[in-house]
Amino acid sequence: MWAAGLEFDMHAKPVGHTSGCGQCLNACTYCKTKHARGNLASYPIDELVDRAKQSFQEGVCEIWLTSEDTGAYGRDIGTDLPTLLWKLVEVIPEGAMLRLGMTNPPYILEHLEEMAKVLNHPRVYAFLHIPVQSASDAVLMAMKREYCVADFRRVVDFLKEKVPGITIATDIICGFPGETDQDFQETVKLVEEYKFPSLFINQFYPRPGTPAAKMEQVPAQVKKQRTKDLSRVFHSYSPYDHKIGERQQVLVTEESFDSKFYVAHNRFYEQVLVPKNPTFMGKMVEVDIYESGKHFMKGQPVADAKVYTPSISKPLAKGEVSGLTAWRKVAWHPHSPRCLLSGSDTEHRTEVACQFQEGSWHVAYDFRAL
Structure with missing residues (x-):
């Protein structure tokens, strides 16, 4: 779901985020999200x-498709x-990548064959976040998770067979x-x-x-x-020790928290x-893996x-707003309920951003919305 005025820091981290849908179809007994966000949209x-x-034209090299439950996308509008x-996939340039967000087991089960094909595409990370929450059917029933442990196993086993090397992340309460x-104990x-390489453990609250x-x-x-x-x-267990010595192609997207390295991801995220x-930022680089830790590997560029860049254009400058292509300066009327722009008010524009500076508002908008 792309919100008007969403700001991307393309210079420091050339990654774009989009949500295909808001909300999910579950009614888990521990969750407040549905109370706050309503039904699937x-x-x-x-x-x-x-x-x-x-996004690709603005220099983005990696996009994330996210939602409360990505797998439920389209069920309300007749698609999937x-x-x-x-x-x-048709519009992802060579060298750029797509990462899928979290999906619950029930909504991925009916699309396993097609999902495996998509996850095998060279421009899609072979990665999927599938929360299990518990391996006890009794607990899952109390949570109203709408699946059993066998369903989760079926999804994971199928994807691991059809998408060799896939990374499966999961959550447990x-x-x-x-x-x-x-x-x-179950x-x-x-x-x-399964020795999940990425596991989010939460103490119930x-x-x-x-x-x-x-x-x-x-x-x-x-x-x-x-x-x-x-x-x-x-x-x-150590999920990456066996990969030392491998040669991998990685996409560099950000700086590490300690500022000592750049962070990249391989085909399996x-x-x-x-x-x-x-020169590596936002580009595909070939590296030799020489060290591994619990959550990372280290690679030496070959x-x-x-060094390949997929960007169509130069990335946006730091702080520049994605999707907004023109600026105009207008007077600010503090008692007016809205701000007029060239005879058309902001209620009829889909992408508008305002900044108060030197006693007036600077209004940014996309001319394509006119």
Whole structure:
């Protein structure tokens, strides 16, 4: 869902974010999102494709398709996620990449074959975030997750078979109301079996106003201990050690938190740290993997390797607003309910940004909206 006036820092991080739809179709007993955002609302495919085109023309080399549940896209407008993805793939320039956001198991199950084909496309990261939350069917039922553990396994097993090397990220909640020791051990076994390289572990917290807040709670110390135990299991394995010595092509998109490296990602959206060479930013670079950690690898650029940039145009300057192509200066009337622009008011413009400076408002808008 592209919001008018959304600002991208293209200079420091050439990544664009778009949401295909707002909200999800679930009614999980622990979640407040649906209370705040309402029902599913998908944007038309042509609008999302046009926005992707514009982003690439502004120097973006990686776009993220996000939502509360990306897999539910289109169910309210008579289409589906694979149809959108194939349209997006058509406009992704060589060397640029698309990353898919989170999707719950129920809505990906019916599209497994097509999703596997899309995730095998060279311009789509072989990565998918599929929350399981618990490996106990009893707990999933109490959460109203609308799937069982077998459904999750079917999705993951199918994708791992059809998309070799795919990265599956998942979420787990520890200490949900009613979770027994046996329930928790089933979750531990699932993590030990799949060894998820990316795992988000959350200790349950009852959000006021949710059904789960009214359920009988697991003691705080038990929740805390289970969270520690699962974290210990997660840190017991090293997902990237076997990749040392590999030669990989990576897309460089940002600076590391410690400012010592640039952050890149390979085909499987695995994090690879590379030297801070300014010519690498926003480009595809070939590297040799020489070190690995729990959450990253380090790569040395191959000597004389081709550095490829997919950008159609020079990236926007830092702080420049995406999608806005012209500026006009107008007087500010503090008692007026709206600001007139060339005889047309802001209520009829889809992309407008205002900045107060030197006693007047600077209004930015896209001439294509006229």
